[in-house]
Amino acid sequence: MNQDYIIPEEWSIVEEGFDKNRVESSESLFSLGNGAMGQRANFEESYSGPTFQGSYIAGVYYPDKTKVGWWKNGYPEYFAKVLNAPNWIGIDVEIDGEKLDLARCKEIRAFRRELNMKEGWHRRSFEAVLQNDAEVRVDARRFLSLEQDELGVIYYEVTPLNRDINIVFHPYVDAGITNEDANWDEKFWEPVETRFSNREGFVVAQTFKTHFRVATYMHNTLFRNEEELALGPVTTESADDKVQLSYEVPVKKGEKASIQKLGGYTVSMNHDKDKLIPAAQEVIRKAAEKGYKTLLEAQKEAWSRIWEMADITIEGDVKAQQGIRFNIFQLNQTYLGKDARLNIGPKGFTGEKYGGSTYWDTEAYCLPFYMATKNQQVARNLLSYRYNQLDKAIENAEKLGFRNGAALYPMVTMNGEECHNEWEITFEEIHRNGAIAFGIYNYYRYTGDYSYIPEMGLEVLIGIARFWQQRATFSKARNKYVILGVTGPNEYENNVNNNWYTNYMAKWCLEYAAEQVEKVKEEYSEDHIRISGKTGLSDAEIQRWKEVAEHMYFPYSEEHGIYLQQDGFLDKELIKVADLDVSQRPLNQKWSWDRILRSPYIKQADVLQGFYFFEDHFSRSALEKHFDFYEPFTVHESSLSPCVHSIQAALLGRMEQAYAFYLRTSRLDLDDYNREVKEGCHITSMAGTWMSIVEGFGGMRIKDNILHFSPKIPGQWEGYSFKINFRGQVLKVSVKSGGTEFVLEGDKALTVAVNGKQVTVEPGNLVAI
Template identity: 70%
Template structure:
């Protein structure tokens, strides 16, 4: 099967020709979302071939009981997962009594599917000859409204080509769905009612255990040659499904269209008793506006998003398509309107990772949302963690920590840990550091210190307490060590003194001490409240400082580098270049035991520390560490290539930087890992954005000044992007012969370009 079948196009993801083997891959690639709900690009009509039906509602989840062979103290009770929601997109079609099913047609021709990223819609068209020899042309368009985020719209048009035909449309709602990834084949939904009124239908259901109430709704309308017709319908309702049937005789060459509006209302946003009435109003509003007017709204909403978040690349269509694909899905997944929501690694495109929140948000996603949205959006992501602080303290208590120490979960929906692999749940504690780093990064970029006295300092204190208690004082070395951990490189478990973990622990403590002093001096009321709540004492702070000052880091004098962990040099150091291609990817070819003993690095680990704390190390130190660790890195995590791309660009290795960029930007489009049918890698898409802006653009904040060191891959004519820096919009345009800056705003901005200060006035073009 050809995984690389998507047509090169700067603004669209286009598939031509019907191939049953790639249906599931395309369902992932062309998924739709609007921040509140999303769905895979499943066919509306019956399809009996291989498919992965998936619709998801943001924030609605189920605690699937943890499945392990041997229970350990501290294990989470459940693995949280986003639920496959009731299906509202379904429109079964019968032609002269035969079901339209692309898996069974005699012939399918001119098949074309397009995800238009510029305007935010999905279309599909084809001609099909059924087994009864009726030939039809089908044209479908669908979108999930950004303006009315409880609403989606479908226009499904059929034209008989060779004969007149009876065409039956059977739009339905179906609550009889299950997750692909259920542990125990549990039933996730209780159906409470199935109702209809006029052309509207409603299924009200409730999730088991978590008791989220959801109303799934639809409204239908039939048109002939563009004019609405009164088409008689019959209704068939069961305990968990309702279907309307519209039968119409259609002449050869005429077109009949089913317009269907649908979506979800949820008790997260409305009183559970009002869900049906809210859905009725939403559907009626959609009908009054009509499909075309809603589509125009959609185009305008996306134009506004793209105006701020687009990265345009001239001279490289593959790179252009890749970056827009990433930016599009990031904006579909998270809008920033709701601080109760976060960014799941698969977004609304699949069920792997349970739709939960990982450290990916703080480490990779926040820079994108800070720079391309209003700063409130990034602040909401920080607030999400503040709101879960009590749960993080409970999580730490379950593992034996005390005195308000917090361990944020590796995987969560509501703040509780819900991951059940011990080497990650108990050992991948570096996630605490990413959450503290995000607070620092937010202040560094936005200049908004207010978050720290209001909320952030409490989080920092709880994290610092954890690091102090987690460190062990070695009597042999008279230094503090952090034992039994897994770093970002998950191909090493239960190691001692992972450099990245030790380094971020030391940094977290020092940064917390610095923020305590700053809040104490400048925000005395907040400090009194925080001190009363956390009961910090000078003795405790002295103990923190001792741990930070005496933290141990494994170092090799022979190589003049920090070691990824204590025993790294004891491994058989065979580089990836000398690993036979037949052995890759090792996570699919090797036993776990063999992987753990190998020198191979799943993702940037020591180099992740050099990425976060770049200004703590010289360029020469970065180069030494990059040259040592990169040859052992297999990049079998989607989060890996972007960090290496940024660092290669800093080291002026632009060919290597470009290769890593292309790999991260087209990871899903070209299906590098041969797994795209399971869903997309949403959080690594933010890393792709960083590869351009921080890598090629060299954007940093240094000493409170926005700084750039622009570079350009040799195959590109130019690239351009915008950022929102402290409520000033700056456009950066990098060409082979220079870089220009244009400021939207009402006051001057001083930036640094290649180490020199440059003053920019509003609406003035400055070329360097």
């Protein structure tokens, strides 16, 4: 059964009523981020109940020693993971000598928390009766600044309700923390320096092994009834890795005692490692001059600019509206495209699962969202990230026995090295290489910017093509090239032969790389000479690529008229998902891995993923036949699955099914479909939610260099709208049951196709179809 405690609101995520069983889930759902850092929605004050503490800094990671019972040649030696960063949000609160702790209060009333997505802030309020019978109202607000991305702001307010009280605020910064998922229960942070004054505290710590150095800082201002108090700390505590200051504020019944805490991180990635405290002091100076209200207004304005381009409106369906905005909000909290060293972790800043690392999700799912809602430089940065790690991809392939500059991009990475430690993924889920190449193709198709390919992309394509050519085996029995021992996107089939998606992707990559070599040779001869010299590429090698591509084997069933997921799929006991006892779901939590692998059940779209990428390669009737065969066996236990099915159901005109899949992908975390949201939100699949509307219901495609739309609308909606930044021109598309309207921002006309018919949209003129 799905959770249903999140109150449907168009612009906010709201929880009412305190339930200790929901704390960890809400810590994920109400997370904050600004692209440079983020944190789960942990309480500022002490909480002794079950909680998953997590603060994270983009790009800061640790090579945790891999924990396996045996070793295989080619295994990565470590699993690089995002670190639980030092805690800057902590404010212990003592009321008449009693620590405020919601797990120990006699009574909790009027508990409410809100994540305001429109303006980018989190607020939590409640009334509590402590063990000493003091009754208080607490109102805690915080945000992570988009304007100053090293800055977080907290405003924490306590009001006594039944008597005069003495409040002691204990704000602290603490580097003595560990990861929830540490393999060896080791600490990752080594304290370097602590420093404090009346208002400020600093802890400088660096990571073991990777030696990232971070200054975690705080600056505190106290208020009574919103009037600033000239208070110094009554006590100070300093250890190697923690600084805590304590401020005493007597308040009468009904008065408000408040602390404004500025905090965050300055990092050696961006500053001299020996000048992190002065850098933090400069952040504090700028922020303190502005004050809470001015900083909050700047936050609202920054989010307003993001929403102006990225928002999708849905009329008549609040749950669907809340779902898509939550997805767009979290994507923008995770990655804003400012720094080409960074990428998009599957959990973003909401948890530790998947190590906060880069997966193929970025190219397969996230790239379209960032191309359409930002400028093309943001998407180019994502592609540059892979080019900058090409040498590591070649090293990864060499460890597995490949040669001559063959490149295998990692399944999981922080710095380009493979750091995933399950053999059936590390060695076998090689389809990820294809997603990198497809991202390059998709970028050019969408932006029209070919310059990336001669500058960087062609070297990537050559390395990937070399890998596929060497990974394929010629089968004399079939007189075809086969690819053995792989895992496709559907991870519920491991170590299979001739996964259709993998083979098709390999064929396409080989052909596409050969085409791009020829194009660069003809149109960018200097780049071609440079790249050929650097890579040692020859015409004979390109001919071998073409040979493998031309004779690639694809498993096919004449009986069913479909491509098979892999050679042995029809040997399985083909019991459909509808005939499974619901008590057995989700399979990955109820069944042994052995049982899953022998079953026909599909974790995520596999053959259909290929039909999604290469839609123009197949007829509508072929898609329908494959959709009808595979959908009944798909359990959608990957967050990346429902969006593809939603897009394809919409293409087939099955709007009820498309809507159901959309709702599942958009509310995957809000409704906790997979019963795991407490581990963090599914950030990369959220881009698939955006695609479900824009590509699914809106039917947006790029064909022959122009935008095509085939708009449809779910029966549950009165209308919807979205904006697309296409080659520097912003097009707003509004769909209602009566038709579609287009409005263009820009200085020149744009030709689009609607249901196959070309229409010219002039800037500023509304065009109704």
